[in-house]
Amino acid sequence: MPDPLRLGLAGLGTVGIGVVKIVQRHADLIAARGGRPITITAVSARDRTKNRDADLSGYAWESDPVALARRPDVDVFVELMGGEAGGAKASVEAAIAAGKDVVTANKALLAHHGQALAEAAEAAGAAIRFEAAVAGGIPVIKALTEGLAGNEITRVMGVMNGTCNYILTRMESAGLSYDQVFEEARQLGYLEADPTLDVGGIDAGHKLSLLASIAFGTRVSFDKVELEGIERVSIDDIRLAADMGLRIKLLGVAQMTGRGLEQRMSPCLVPVDSPLGQLPGGTNMVVIEGDSVGQVVLRGAGAGQGPTASAVMADVIDLARGTRLSTFGRPAASLVAPVPAKATAPAAHYLRMTLQDKPGALAKIATALGEAGVSINRMRQYGHPDATTAPVLIVTHKTTRDAIDVALKAFAGTGVLASEPVALRIEPV
């Protein structure tokens, strides 16, 4: 039997303990698949005395993750601490400097420092693997980097934050407001310490920026992701969209257009009966479109101990097998800085507004749309209990966001609006 591949594990939270459990439970299975045993030599975490759900007595303890990364008896440094700076960054850099391969679940670190880390790794002959950083247990980094490598990728989309998907799903099923469900989620422990990371779309935006780099051969550019969270999604829009056969998802879309690279993470509408529209609760889904393959859809658990540890172990087993890939699927030096596209590819849009119920109100709105070059596909005016205002829903034909913004501006000048209009993109899926 060949020498074991020796892991140094920094971070013993939910995912770290998940990795320990798999290494211990499936030692034989993993050795058979990886072609050599996989062992843990040393571990590191903030608090040594904390009671953890695994037997760590066989592993050396390092209080400093940088020291762990440099240990001569560690072949692969597994970083599961999280955070874009601090110990995570320092220890990953130390591991690379020592020529060691790195496996990480840290999307923030790679979204902010991916290019520099990839270049350093290449110079040192080390690999960085990060399947666990995007969409939990779904092998989407592998699908994009390897499984669809013969394709020019045309679009990557995904629902990649289970907490946001839970909140939106629960709002619809229980008919509750955003604030009510947010409070529920907080009490259930579903939210990060800083909930903006989830509900502000930042965590999902990190993931999108990593997928975009692989898909389009561009440098990771998280700062160019147009971010909009779910905080302003109202139960009214969820209900009225449903009435039109649509459902609101926090959807990430990366797309290379003639104008440049679009990256947006924002609440979008998708058909209720599409795979994205059907996605329940905490689940994740990534949709990859390539010129030869068409559309491939991947669905699974986006978080949690087992799924995330499964992704970490896939990377570790690849390294045991001797698989060597560039971090983002091609040499770091060949990745180009993307031209960010400001305007988005045309799409149908959903417009909701409340009009003053007087003759000619709707005509003024319709005229404003026509003058902005926006044509109407479907329109519904709802009954109005107070008889002085009328809720109106419009689904447009394909148009640009720019044209919608022109129309919204014109609406404001009509004097017939009883409330601020809502405009949501209907992503073609």
Next chain:
Amino acid sequence: MPDPLRLGLAGLGTVGIGVVKIVQRHADLIAARGGRPITITAVSARDRTKNRDADLSGYAWESDPVALARRPDVDVFVELMGGEAGGAKASVEAAIAAGKDVVTANKALLAHHGQALAEAAEAAGAAIRFEAAVAGGIPVIKALTEGLAGNEITRVMGVMNGTCNYILTRMESAGLSYDQVFEEARQLGYLEADPTLDVGGIDAGHKLSLLASIAFGTRVSFDKVELEGIERVSIDDIRLAADMGLRIKLLGVAQMTGRGLEQRMSPCLVPVDSPLGQLPGGTNMVVIEGDSVGQVVLRGAGAGQGPTASAVMADVIDLARGTRLSTFGRPAASLVAPVPAKATAPAAHYLRMTLQDKPGALAKIATALGEAGVSINRMRQYGHPDATTAPVLIVTHKTTRDAIDVALKAFAGTGVLASEPVALRIEPV
């Protein structure tokens, strides 16, 4: 720039020409991702004079695929002829004997000779890759072999024959009989020359046997797959199942149980609103369940020029990158002959029958079920235009197929059946 990886391409049908197109169209992209250029040196097909939708003038021509496989200027032999014997088998064996890596889309060849070929390849230091053999463009072999390698796989399921899924979907949407839609599909060119390969479940059974080998570390055992085609699915069952919120799919299931390895490819019922139930027309879906990851669902085009060529190119690019894996994910010598499990894991079942409309008829059926240990979950008796017989639908609680068979036997002795009962498994998904 390193030396190119040189392909020899045997078979210039739809998929072969698809591979030529990708190699020509995306030469730069592929070289960037694979780390070296990928070129085609020589090709082979039955008829040299046939007009093909690609420029082949730059490639040497071999009339004999075995000679192609042995050419010293070929690094990777790409077998896209198909068929479990004949030129496909001989040329793959020749390539392996010459120490060359093989990429193939040939599920029949591997289902019948996978173990022998894997052993030969290992002895020769060659790799066999077959992403294109299962579920077209969906990178499912990669997901199972690599992306979920840290898991004990508990079940693999899939709808892997687009033609059958098209027929069943079309029967439901158009309300047509099997014979009518079969004739439509024939005229549209959707069927193989021998349609039994599709509608008899053989093609899908080949694919299932390959997935089972990777999932469970067992030797490919196509001869142990319980096969049942879709020929006997009636429009009545499609309609009545829909009434119960269920849909019929030709579903492959491989599962390791205490009794051994179950492999079955048969018409099963799944909930209409499950991912498998939602799968339309010619699309494929594979569901993989692992002890850590839970359930991962993969969906995409299961056939066609672009998708299948995409899978072939993924394997080729992996080889260009230097990725080396055992054929079925672990050394061929370590694969064990599976103990085939005769009985299936318990599940709810759907029973349809027509009873003579006389007092006590339903009681006799209910008694027979009870005596067989089968309990009833839901029962519906429908109106009966002729007033002498009554269609009856029963959904049972979880039970074994053995118990169902005992009950069916007892039904026959009651004297109240007006027609042969239909029993379908409801696969828990």
